[in-house]
Amino acid sequence: MVCRSGCGACCIAPAITQPFYGMPAGKPAGVRCVHLEDDLRCALFGQPERPACCGRFLAExxxxxxxxxxxxxxLTDLEAESLPA
Known part of the structure; x- marks a missing residue:
């Protein structure tokens, strides 16, 4: 599957628990990444500053x-399921 233009769900729904460029405290679930542009594309795509977890995510x-x-x-439901009980 090719990443859907105008989506950005993977840059909003999941948490990123490790610090990364521009978000030294990581990113809470449901919070828009600071690198998500107005057209819902990642400004760090293909850049070394992009978090490894983002690079491993495949649109499926x-x-x-x-x-x-x-x-x-x-993605919100999956994130909620991954939280400790």
Whole structure:
């Protein structure tokens, strides 16, 4: 699957627990990454400052669904499931 233009769900829904360029405290779940541009593209894509976890994420129907809204719901639900009980 090719990353959906105008989505950005993977830059909003999941938490990034390690510090990274521009977000020294990491990124909480549900918070827009500071590097997500207005057109919902990553400003760090292809750059060495991009977090490794972002580089490992692959757009797949199981995560991205059929729309931006569905992707946000799926990734938010997955993030909630990963929280300790």
């Amino acid at each position: 129907p199981a995560f991205c669904g059929d729309s931006r809204e569905e992707a946000l719901r799926i």
